[in-house]
Amino acid sequence: MERFKTGRFDGVADVIAIENLHIGLQTMAGQTPVLDGVSLKIRKGETACLVGESGSGKSLTSLAVMGLLPSGVLKVTSGRIMLGETDLLTRSKRQMRALRGSRISMIFQEPMTALNPVIRVGNQILEVLRSHGLASGKEAKRRVLDIMDQVHLPDVERIYRSYPHQLSGGQRQRIMIAMALILEPTLLIADEPTTALDVTTQKQILALISELQRKHGTAVLFITHDMGVVSEIADTVHVMRHGQIVESAPAQVLFRQPRHEYTRALLKAVPSLHPRSPRPEVSAPAALKVAGLGKTYASGGFLKARSEKRAAEDVTFQLMPGRTLGIVGESGSGKTTVARCVMRLVEPTNGAIRLGSLDIAHLPQGRLRDQRAKIQIVFQDPYRSLNPRRKIGQSLIEGPTNFGVAPEKALARARELMEIVGLSADALDSYPHQFSGGQRQRIAIARAVAMEPDVIVADEAVSALDVSVQDQVLKLLDDLQQKLGIAILFITHDLRVAAQICDYVIVMQHGKVVEHGTAEAVLVAPKHPYTRSLIDAAPGRGWDFGACREIAWPAAVS
C-alpha cells in the first residue's frame, strides 16, 4: 500500500477557493496584516491540510471562511472567498448564518468545551435542523438518530438523552462530527479535531472523518500542527507561516521532497519514534525508588454505596541520577496520579517513595517540607503555572529563599540560570505575559532547577508547545541533566517525545504498569498488546520526517 494518499483531483470542481486573502487588525490600519495574501482551493472529496505553528494564521483562515472573525478586532481587508459561485465576503450576516451548519460546517479541538454542558447532546444536534428550518418533530429526531448511528455511536437512544459530561472524549467528538455533517455540507473545516484526544481515539476519529468524506464527497479543510496526522490523511498540504502560505504540494511530494526551508525545518523538528541511543548504566544508588505505590479515591458513603477508584496500583520503578524515566499512557492511565504522589501533592494510599535514602510516602508535613527542595516539578501549561502578578525574578528566588538562601545570592543564581536556559538576565524584571509559551517553559524549568533538586518531575512539560519549540525545550532538559546530573521523571502521552528523551520507559494502563524496560526494548520491540496498540496508533509511525524516508523497523514491530 502507498504510504501517502495519491488521489487525483485534476478537473474536479472547486468547492472553495480562497483568493489572495488579507486580514488586518481593525484598530491599526496600515499595520502588517495578520493574514497576508493567502490563496488555496479545495476540490470535491479532497482533504487539504493546513499546517503551521501557533500564530501562523491557520485558525484565522478557517474563521474567515466561516464568517466568524471576532467582530471589532479583525477584518478582511482584501481578497475573495468563493464557495462555488458565491463570494462569501459579500454575503450579509443573515445569509452567512444560513450557510453555516448547512453548506460549510466546522468541528473544533476540544470536544468537552465545544459542546454546551447544560443541553442534552441530542438536542444540540437537533438544533442544527431547527436553526435552518428543516424538519421538525418525529422526522427530525429520526434524522438525528440516523446521523448518530453513522458516526458509530453505540446505544444512540441513550446517548441522545445524555449530557456532554456523561460521555467520553471520543464520543463527544463523534457528536461534534454528527452535528457538523447532518446537513451534508460541501465543506467541512476541522480545526485540530484530534489534538485533545488519546492516540487510539484519534485513530478512530480520523478513520471516521475519511469514511464520511468518501460517502458524501465532502471537501475537508483540516487544520493541524501534527505532521504525523497530516501524513495519514492529507491529499494536499499547505504550510503556513506568519500569515502566508509558504509551500503547497500534494502530500507525497511534500513529505518526500520538501522545497521550502521552513517546511524542512518543520519536518526536522518532528520527533522520531525511534528511541535515543542507550546511555551507559549508572552504578550510583537510585535518586528515586518507588515501590508498590497505590492511590485509591473513595467516594460516596452517606446513603450511597461506597465506591472506590484505583487511580494507581502497585507501581514500582527506580530512577537513576542523570537518567530519564518516561511514564507513558493515555488519559486516565494513572500517570499523572503517580507524578502527583511522588511529589506528595496528593497523598498516596500505600507503597513507598524513597527519595535518596528517606521514604517520603507518609512523612508528616513538617518533615516533608525539608525534602521538598530535592524534588521539583515542571507542569504542562506554562501559561498557567507562573503567577501572572509576580515578576520572573520573584518567582525564581521564592523557593531558595524559603530554604534560607539570602535573597541577593538567590538573585545572582537566578541570573545565571536565565542564561543557562537561554534567556537574558533582564528577563527577571519582566512579567510572564511578556514571554512566549516556549520561553515560559524555560522559565518554569529554571524555577525548578533553582532549588538544586535531585529529581525533576516533568508532567507533560512539552505537550502544550509547538514542535520546533518542543525540540528546543527537550534539548534544554537534556543539557541540564548532563551538566547537573539531575534525574528526570518524564510524564507524557506522546511516544515520539518519550523516544527522544527517555532512557527507560514504563507504560501504564488503567492505573497499572503493563510494560517496563529500556526505551529501545519498549518502543521497538513491545511485548504487551497495549503498548503495541499505542505504537500502532501513533500517526505516521513508519515515516522518518526529518530524513524524508521510511523508518527501517525491525521485523518484530511491523
Added chain:
Amino acid sequence: MLAYIIKRTLAVIPVMAIVALIVFLILRLTPGDPAAIIAGDSATPEQIASMREAMGLNEPIYLQFLHWIGQLLQGDLGTSLLSGTSVNALIASRIWPTLYIALLTIVMSVLIAVPLGTIAAWRHGRLSDHIVMIISVAGFSVPAFVVGYIFIKIFAADLRWLPVQGYKDPALGFGEFLRHAILPALTLTTAYVALTARMTRASLLNVLGEDYIRTAHAKGVSEPRVLLQHGLRNAAVPILTVVGTGFAMLLSGVVVVESVFNIPGIGRLTIDAVMARDYPVIQGMILLTSGIYVLVNLAIDLAYTLFDPRIRY
C-alpha cells in the same frame, strides 16, 4: 439526588443548634441584668431579686439553657418584656408585610435586571452597555432613604398617584396592596437591580467567551437563541446566588425602607426590640433571620441542579 436533599436538609439541624447556643450566650454574657431592666429604674434591690428568681436567672446557666431550648423546641420563643405578648404572635403579625414586599421586590428586580444585564453583555463595550452600567452604579450608590423620599415626592406628593406611606394587606384587595407596596418595593429594587444586572452581565460575558458559543454560531444558530438558550442558561448559577441571598437579606427586614414608608414589618420590630432591650424578641428575631438564611441557601443549592446537570451531589 434524594440522598443529597436529605443530607442537605439534615445539615440544617446542627447549624441551627449552634445559632441557638450563640444567641443564648450573647444575651447571658452581655453586661446588664435583664431583671433590673424589667423591674425598672425605681425598683428596690428586693424587687429585682424576686424578679431574678421568677425569671429563673438564679439557676445554673446550663439549666437555664436546657429550659430555654426545651421551650424553643416546642416552638415557644418566649414573651416580650415590653408588651407582654408572646414573641411568636409578634413575629407572626409582622412577618407578612416584609414577606410580601420582599417577594414583590425580587420579582421586579429579576424582570428588570436580567434583560438589562443581557443587553449589556450582548452589546459589550458599546453605548447601551455603558448606559446600563451607569444606571447600576447610580442605583447602587444612592442610599435607600434618599431614593424612597424622591419617589414619595414625585409619585405621592406631586403627582398624587400613590399614597405617601402605610401598608394594606393583600387579603383586603390586591390593587390596594399594590398601590401601597409599589413605592417601597421600587425603592428596594433600585439597589437589587444594580447588583443583579451587574452579575448577569459579568456572568454572561464569561459564558459568551466559551467554545460552545462559537460552536452554536458555527451551526448557524440565530443570535437571540445563542444569547438566551446557550448563554443565559449557562450563566444562571451565579445570578441565582445573588437573587437568592438578596431575597434572604430582604426577608430579614429592611429597616430603613420600613421606616420611610411606615410599614409594620419585622425590620421595625427588631429595631424597637433593640431600643427597649426586649431580649426575648431580639432572640426570636436572630433565630428567625438565621433560619431564613439557612433555608434560602438550601433552596438555592437545590435550584442549581435545575440549571446545571453537572451539579449532582
